[in-house]
Amino acid sequence: MGLKGNAVIGQSGGPTCVINASLVGAIQAAWDLDEIEHFYGAVHGLDGILNEQLIDLFREDPDLIEEMRFTPSAGLGTSRLKPKEPDLERTLEVFKAHDVRYFFYTGGDDSQLACHLFSELAKSSDWEIEVVGIPKTIDNNLVVTDNCPGFGSAARLAASAVQYLARDAEAFGNLEVVEIMGRHEGWLTGATAVGRADEGEAPHLVYLPEVEVNPDQFLDDVKRVYAEKGTCVIAVSEGFAFAESEVATTSDKVDEFGHARLGGVASALADMVEEEVGVRARFDRLGNLHRCFMGLASQVDLDEAYAVGKSAVERAVAAETDIMVTITRNSDEPFEWEVDSTSLMSVAGESKPVPLEWISEEQNDITEEFVTYCKPLIQGREAPADTGLPSFPRFHKHFVEPKLEKYVRPQ
Amino acid sequence: MGLKGNAVIGQSGGPTCVINASLVGAIQAAWDLDEIEHFYGAVHGLDGILNEQLIDLFREDPDLIEEMRFTPSAGLGTSRLKPKEPDLERTLEVFKAHDVRYFFYTGGDDSQLACHLFSELAKSSDWEIEVVGIPKTIDNNLVVTDNCPGFGSAARLAASAVQYLARDAEAFGNLEVVEIMGRHEGWLTGATAVGRADEGEAPHLVYLPEVEVNPDQFLDDVKRVYAEKGTCVIAVSEGFAFAESEVATTSDKVDEFGHARLGGVASALADMVEEEVGVRARFDRLGNLHRCFMGLASQVDLDEAYAVGKSAVERAVAAETDIMVTITRNSDEPFEWEVDSTSLMSVAGESKPVPLEWISEEQNDITEEFVTYCKPLIQGREAPADTGLPSFPRFHKHFVEPKLEKYVRPQ
Numbered sequence: 001m002g003l004k005g006n007a008v009i010g011q012s013g014g015p016t017c018v019i020n021a022s023l024v025g026a027i028q029a030a031w032d033l034d035e036i037e038h039f040y041g042a043v044h045g046l047d048g049i050l051n052e053q054l055i056d057l058f059r060e061d062p063d064l065i066e067e068m069r070f071t072p073s074a075g076l077g078t079s080r081l082k083p084k085e086p087d088l089e090r091t092l093e094v095f096k097a098h099d100v101r102y103f104f105y106t107g108g109d110d111s112q113l114a115c116h117l118f119s120e121l122a123k124s125s126d127w128e129i130e131v132v133g134i135p136k137t138i139d140n141n142l143v144v145t146d147n148c149p150g151f152g153s154a155a156r157l158a159a160s161a162v163q164y165l166a167r168d169a170e171a172f173g174n175l176e177v178v179e180i181m182g183r184h185e186g187w188l189t190g191a192t193a194v195g196r197a198d199e200g201e202a203p204h205l206v207y208l209p210e211v212e213v214n215p216d217q218f219l220d221d222v223k224r225v226y227a228e229k230g231t232c233v234i235a236v237s238e239g240f241a242f243a244e245s246e247v248a249t250t251s252d253k254v255d256e257f258g259h260a261r262l263g264g265v266a267s268a269l270a271d272m273v274e275e276e277v278g279v280r281a282r283f284d285r286l287g288n289l290h291r292c293f294m295g296l297a298s299q300v301d302l303d304e305a306y307a308v309g310k311s312a313v314e315r316a317v318a319a320e321t322d323i324m325v326t327i328t329r330n331s332d333e334p335f336e337w338e339v340d341s342t343s344l345m346s347v348a349g350e351s352k353p354v355p356l357e358w359i360s361e362e363q364n365d366i367t368e369e370f371v372t373y374c375k376p377l378i379q380g381r382e383a384p385a386d387t388g389l390p391s392f393p394r395f396h397k398h399f400v401e402p403k404l405e406k407y408v409r410p411q
Numbered sequence: 412m413g414l415k416g417n418a419v420i421g422q423s424g425g426p427t428c429v430i431n432a433s434l435v436g437a438i439q440a441a442w443d444l445d446e447i448e449h450f451y452g453a454v455h456g457l458d459g460i461l462n463e464q465l466i467d468l469f470r471e472d473p474d475l476i477e478e479m480r481f482t483p484s485a486g487l488g489t490s491r492l493k494p495k496e497p498d499l500e501r502t503l504e505v506f507k508a509h510d511v512r513y514f515f516y517t518g519g520d521d522s523q524l525a526c527h528l529f530s531e532l533a534k535s536s537d538w539e540i541e542v543v544g545i546p547k548t549i550d551n552n553l554v555v556t557d558n559c560p561g562f563g564s565a566a567r568l569a570a571s572a573v574q575y576l577a578r579d580a581e582a583f584g585n586l587e588v589v590e591i592m593g594r595h596e597g598w599l600t601g602a603t604a605v606g607r608a609d610e611g612e613a614p615h616l617v618y619l620p621e622v623e624v625n626p627d628q629f630l631d632d633v634k635r636v637y638a639e640k641g642t643c644v645i646a647v648s649e650g651f652a653f654a655e656s657e658v659a660t661t662s663d664k665v666d667e668f669g670h671a672r673l674g675g676v677a678s679a680l681a682d683m684v685e686e687e688v689g690v691r692a693r694f695d696r697l698g699n700l701h702r703c704f705m706g707l708a709s710q711v712d713l714d715e716a717y718a719v720g721k722s723a724v725e726r727a728v729a730a731e732t733d734i735m736v737t738i739t740r741n742s743d744e745p746f747e748w749e750v751d752s753t754s755l756m757s758v759a760g761e762s763k764p765v766p767l768e769w770i771s772e773e774q775n776d777i778t779e780e781f782v783t784y785c786k787p788l789i790q791g792r793e794a795p796a797d798t799g800l801p802s803f804p805r806f807h808k809h810f811v812e813p814k815l816e817k818y819v820r821p822q
Contacts, residue, residue, distance in 0.1 A: 287695040
């Protein structure tokens with residue numbers, strides 16, 4: 001028998017097609033447990049906790065919860081807040097006030113770090129609470145876990161869109177640059193190459209941020225492909241960089257984590273190749289579509305996301321704490337996997353780039369190992385055809401009565 | 412009994428998800444006709460005709476042709492060439508050399524004009540030939556026809572993507588600007604509003620290029636929506652313009668028709684609203700995805716495109732000429748339509764904007780009449796679930812022996 005009390009779950013960072021599947025996995029696992037009396041959803045993640053914006057998830061309609069499983073974006077709202085010491089202390093205060101004994105937080109490496117720091121604080125304050133991180137990133141950059149829920153669906157969108165765009169570019173004999181999300185890790189960009197039905201198909205050149213690209217080699221590659229194919233489709237990460245320069249185009253704006261906002265690489269490269277190759281070049285930027293294009297969600301991704309949410313609750317009531325749930329791969333084909341866990345310490349603030357040996361020697365493609373790894377993650381849903389337009393539910397949001405003074409965040 | 416001889420079909424302008432469905436409709440209709448001995452496909456449209464790049468479509472595998480029906484982009488390759496007098500004369504020369512008595516050309520208003528001019532030339536040169544235009548644009552801007560094959564699928568992509576992006580923006584409480592294709596006509600941008608499952612849903616503001624927007628009113632609208640919803644999703648045409656200015660952002664590059672290349676409006680507007688409203692604003696640009704996102708193709712669009720291709724051949728062998736095939740709507744719901752025709756003169760070089768009475772009084776939305784018009788066109792396919800990644804065939808391209816000297820285009 002685990003701790004008895006209430007639970008809080010929050011969603012953090014960029015949403016995905018499947019972060020709500022994790023939420024629903026957790027809610028449905030908690031439904032009949034004696035240990036968890038109230039299951040609170042934090043509205044806009046950590047912001048909601050600090051401001052006591054908690055909703056009672058057990059009061060939501062079970063049918064709506066089931067629909068939420070297939071709803072993109074973060075149903076509770078999300079947050080990019082990076083907590084400072086006073087924020088963690090306030091979190092503990094809020095949790096004490098609401099008798100919270102279970103804390104689940106879905107996010108990337110920054111969020112797992114926040115979880116770990118909170119867990120340490122709770123221990124040192126003698127507040128008994130089980131803290132379990134639920135993995136989520138479209139970037140697939142968490143360590144230890146085989147892959148991150150959120151990646152498969154984003155990768156499927158990217159791989160599919162590149163196939164579509166390639167045919168459009170080919171019809172004109174144009175060059176095409178497609179910009180794929182990924183600041184430091186090229187998992188999503190590499191996944192576009194997994195969409196090739198045959199050797200020699202688009203994308204013809206694939207550039208990951210793990211390698212710096214020699215500009216002369218780059219132009220030679222584009223010219224060679226164009227001479228051979230009469231078109232050339234180039235997939236680049238938004239973090240693409242030429243060897244002698246900084247990131248090709250970096251906005252002067254920074255996000256709340258202090259990261260520079262990227263974007264604009266494809267446009268800059270298209271201008272460059274058009275001028276140097278002398279053939280019309282277009283660009284497309286899949287942007288925020290990576291995170292939310294439910295129409296192309298991956299079935300494995302949905303399944304994994306649900307399973308990690310469910311397992312987080314089961315592990316917490318079995319007194320596992322200060323852990324993140326992980327996926328372990330047992331076999332590539334048929335794809336077999338199971339849910340496992342690792343310490344928050346082992347993943348907090350760490351990131352996993354594409355291994356350099358999975359990038360081709362010429363540094364303009366991925367290897368067969370990457371394909372073998374990625375392919376099972378990006379298969380589509382076997383859902384019946386939906387001929388309508390997308391429509392998604394929202395939580396009714398039964399708010400819990402706040403018990404503390406309003407929080408003023410220290411500057 | 413119609414003319415006996417060979418036929419040429421070409422694809423022109425921007426491809427769509429369904430332009431190949433028109434091609435397949437034409438091939439399959441021509442298959443068993445005594446009138447058409449050889450059915451030639453012009454590789455890259457008019458360019459292919461001028462250079463005698465013709466392939467024998469009856470030698471293509473029938474199964475491949477059936478697959479081509481569901482392949483986006485222009486299977487023959489496309490062209491943006493705007494013919495001058497010598498090009499039309501060369502076309503006639505090529506057609507005489509290959510005994511071409513039927514000419515089918517799939518494209519927008521510029522292409523229909525080219526068809527008409529060619530038809531006039533052939534008449535005045537006493538070369539008997541039936542010339543039939545097949546409508547195609549994602550912009551839906553051809554006159555006379557109820558709608559243009561290509562529009563429904565592009566509209567379905569735009570309407571769906573806006574629903575996805577809206578949920579992502581809402582999870583952050585961000586502002587979001589989505590840039591939709593459409594230089595002078597707002598059919599695609601308006602279609603995004605048809606994606607609202609309920610009143611008050613995104614897109615909250617919709618700006619068509621048919622109206623000039625007052626910048627103060629625009630900012631007031633954004634602030635009002637944000638105050639009410641905690642987010643604001645704005646759909647704008649790439650041809651968006653503020654009242655006192657030129658098009659917000661125009662590239663200095665021009666395409667082969669002499670039109671300025673657009674793009675960048677959403678980025679500029681996002682910067683502006685972020686600064687003026689004081690809330691983070693992102694932008695997305697659906698770009699070339701409008702033309703090729705087969706995963707969200709519209710069933711009605713596929714059906715219409717096939718039907719106009721088939722009808723073009725049937726009408727030509729019945730001695731109709733100098734016409735474009737059209738769609739006539741008989742009923743909105745249930746949606747009933749039939750294939751009809753109009754003179755090329757009536758559509759050549761003309762374009763159909765969204766009627767001003769279908770734009771809301773505040774000029775930031777469309778009316779119910781627009782919804783009624785658009786809704787039946789953007790329903791999805793009842794195809795079985797496809798769990799793989801997109802993969803499409805290509806023609807084998809059995810080239811016809813050229814009979815003329817190489818063509819050197821006069822400057």
